[in-house]
Amino acid sequence: MEQKKFDFNTIIGFGLIFIIIMWMMFNNQKESQKEQIAKAKATKDSIQKAKTSLPKQALTAVVDSTATDSVAIKKLQGSLGSFAYSATLPSAKENVTTLENEVVKLKISNKGGNIVEATLKEFEKYAKGSGQLVELVKNNNASLNLQLQTKDNRVLNTKDLFFEPTLTKVGNDQVLSMKLKAGANAFLEYKYVLKPKEYMLGFDLRSQGLNGVLNTTKPLDLEWDLKAYCNEKSIAYENRYAEIYFEHKDGKVSYVSQGTAKEELPEKATFVAYKQHFFSSILLFNAPIENAKLYSTDLVVDKTKDTIFTKQFKSTLPLAFKNGELDYKMNWYYGPTDYKTLKAYDKNLDKIIPLGWGIFGWINRFIFIPLFGFLGSFIPYGIAIILFTILIKIAMSPITFKSFLSQAKMKVLRPEIMELGEKFKKDPMKKQQETMKLYSKAGVNPMAGCIPALIQIPFMYASFQFFPSAFELRQKSFLWANDLSSFDAVITWKQNIPIISAVYGNHISLFPILAAIAIFFYMKMTSGDQAMAQPQQEGMPDMTKIMKMMIYISPVMMLLFFNSYGSGLSLYNFISNLITIGIMLVIKKYFINSEKIHAQIQENKTKPKSESKFQKKMREMMEQAEAQKQLQNKKK
Known part of the structure; x- marks a missing residue:
């Protein structure tokens, strides 16, 4: 029987195969590490965005950067429910979108979807030549919040959540859609429409696909707050004419008394005006709001020290569901309390100017x-x-x-x-x-x-x-x-x-x-x-x-x-x-x-x-x- 000889070619072949296998294993491990690092970074970013969108009471439920996507989303859902979807979108960050025409400049924030700056471009505050434009909204002096009540007994505030902005132009009109999403086709939308040379801003509030998310058996409270800035030379004189006006009961216009902690409960409000002597912020409704609650308090206790704000205005406006969804067409007005300007809108807004009752008002209006x-x-x-x-x-x-x-x-x-x-x-x-x-x-x-x-x-x-x-x-x-x-x-x-x-x-x-x-x-x-x-x-x-x-x-x-x-x-x-x-x-x-x-x-x-x-x-x-x-x- 012939003895088998040692084959060097076989040894070399096995060696090359071993080297190739080791090289492939090393590269695979390196790519896997890169993927894990990228994945961890993405998870960390999405969770960080979600943190800023959560109400304070939900922050404890947010996972740290080492958590996986599935765990993070589950914990977000535990705090926000279906609205956790909006917290993971690219728009879930502090940012503003600007709407501007010849007379007014508005900034709308992703967070809360509401107006955070309202500047009147043709008017200066305090005195002519001051160089400071009249700003009705700035530095968080105003807020708009819709208190959401979900079917699983959560209470969420839209002012704490992030909306997704989409700015388009329809003709000469600027249209901004702000959507708070609970899914790809389920959302709450604020739509702003600004026309050229107008102080009046279109504002539609509607929901889509939320009838399975929200509790629709009772109205949601729309809360509008504003601390009125002093814009004139004399804060005491301006404060005398700063007050809330509202229209109700078939066109009747009334006002909330001045003083500390004054309140009115109009049955069917069709507009609410925060009047600041020569400038006003007004919210108008296409349908009467049942059981509104209006509140005003004087912020000027000592006119030598209290020189920034005149009044604190608050409104609670219940919005009822229609067929399981919200659908309201409204308007905002940020502009001068000028008789001719307000009269031109033909919405009874000129009645917020105190021209006197009866014959006194007739003399003013017609003479x-x-x-x-x-x-x-x-x-x-x-x-x-x-x-x-x-x-x-x-x-x-x-x-x-x-x-x-x-x-x-x-x-x-x-x-x-x-x-x-x-x-x-x-x-x-x-x-x-x-x-x-x-x-x-x-x-x-x-x-x-x-x-x-x-x-x-x-x-x-x-x-x-x-x-x-x-x-x-x-x-x-x-x-x-x-x-x-x-x-x-x-x-x-x-x-x-x-x-x-x-x-x-x-x-x-x-x-x-x-x-x-x-x-x-x-x-x-x-x-x-x-x-x-x-x-x-x-x-x-x-x-x-x-x-x-x-x-x-x-x-x-x-x-x-x-x-x-x-x-x-x-x-x-x-x-x-x-x-x-x-x-x-x-x-x-x-x-x-x-x-x-x-x-x-x-x-x-x-x-x-x-x-x-x-x-x-x-x-x-x-x-x-x-x-x-x-x-x-x-x-x-």
């Missing part, structure tokens, strides 16, 4: 606003106020004339009335009867002087409502006043002077001083005539003394109350009193002659007079009273 708007369209607003005042006073001059004429007649009759007073001193009823007969014979109506004054009161009150609400006056200058919508300080001081600072303020305004001087001379000229015209009644206070007191009280009241008011209103009152003094002097000099009036009265006495129904009724009442008195005296 003051059109007239002043016309004048301001071609002349500076300071001159427009002066011309506006002149036109109003000229229109009222016939009424003023009748008032002065009545006073002159009463003044002429005063000696005869005093004689009757002395003659029937012990019989007040007889005195009244004879006085009424004298008035009738002389052709004098004692009420004729009061009626013209009463007619002028609505116009005076309307002006007190109109000028503080006139957006046109904001940051418009005239003479030394750099802002006709705010006080015209000529002297200011920083020191807090007890009582004076609280009542009068830390400045001296000049227009109120001029208005106080004008009203002093006006009352000085008229109070004597009024006192002389009114006969002294037994048991009644002396009218002469009252008129003398009012001469000094009225100017002091003007100084105290108007020192911190808008200078436009003080300018109006100053010019108004000057014109009234001028009209009064002209009437007295050229139209009223005491001797002629006396002669006319004496002539009237000789003419037969027919009694009016009022005079007849008064005479009969007095005669009945006199008869009863005589009967009682006989019984005694």
Whole structure:
């Protein structure tokens, strides 16, 4: 049997095979390590994103970077349920999308899907030239939150979760869709639509495929909060006009009272407006919101220290499901509280401007606003106020004339009335009867002087409502006043002077001083005539003394109350009193002659007079009273 020889070729072949196998095993191990590292990194990133999207109470359920995808998702689902899907998307990070047109700039955050900045590009805060644009929303002063209640008894807040943004352009409109996803085709969507040159923003809120996720048996609470920034020179004056307005009950517009912790519960709200004197944030609904809850509280306790915010506004708006889904078309308005701008939307928004109720509001809407708007369209607003005042006073001059004429007649009759007073001193009823007969014979109506004054009161009150609400006056200058919508300080001081600072303020305004001087001379000229015209009644206070007191009280009241008011209103009152003094002097000099009036009265006495129904009724009442008195005296 032949012995087998050692084969070197076989040994070399096995060696090469071994080397190739070892090389392949090494490479496979290296690739496997790379894949594991990449996979671990991806898991860590997705979990880190999820952490930021979770409510605080769910953070403890998030796994660390060494966990696997399946474990991470399970724990996220344990905290967020189906909405854990949104936490793993690329959009689950702090970022904003900007919508901007010619007048407004808005930034919408991925987190919460709501507006985090709202800037008005045409208006500056505090004073013209400040370089600071009016910002209604910034630095987390506002929030929008929808409290989600899931079928597995979770309560999630949309302000803590991440939405996926998609920005498109439809024609000239910018359309931003923000979706909070519970799956590829299940989501809650906020859709914003911004048109060119518009303050009004379209806002649709809807859900899709969530009827199996959310508890749809009761409404979800939409919570809208805002801390109103101070945008004007005087925080105290601005705060006076900062309040919540709301429309309800077939177009009726009401407001939440000012003060601490004020609340209203409108039954069917169709819009809620957070009004900040000259700027407003308004949320409008296409369908009435049942059982809304509105809350307002004053943040200005000390006007020398609380200088950033005016009011804290809060709204809780229940949104009901329709066929298991949410579907609401709404609008946001971020813009000026300007009558013409708000009126143009034809949504009753102009009612948030406090122009007064009843006849006062009618005067403002149908006389003051059109007239002043016309004048301001071609002349500076300071001159427009002066011309506006002149036109109003000229229109009222016939009424003023009748008032002065009545006073002159009463003044002429005063000696005869005093004689009757002395003659029937012990019989007040007889005195009244004879006085009424004298008035009738002389052709004098004692009420004729009061009626013209009463007619002028609505116009005076309307002006007190109109000028503080006139957006046109904001940051418009005239003479030394750099802002006709705010006080015209000529002297200011920083020191807090007890009582004076609280009542009068830390400045001296000049227009109120001029208005106080004008009203002093006006009352000085008229109070004597009024006192002389009114006969002294037994048991009644002396009218002469009252008129003398009012001469000094009225100017002091003007100084105290108007020192911190808008200078436009003080300018109006100053010019108004000057014109009234001028009209009064002209009437007295050229139209009223005491001797002629006396002669006319004496002539009237000789003419037969027919009694009016009022005079007849008064005479009969007095005669009945006199008869009863005589009967009682006989019984005694």
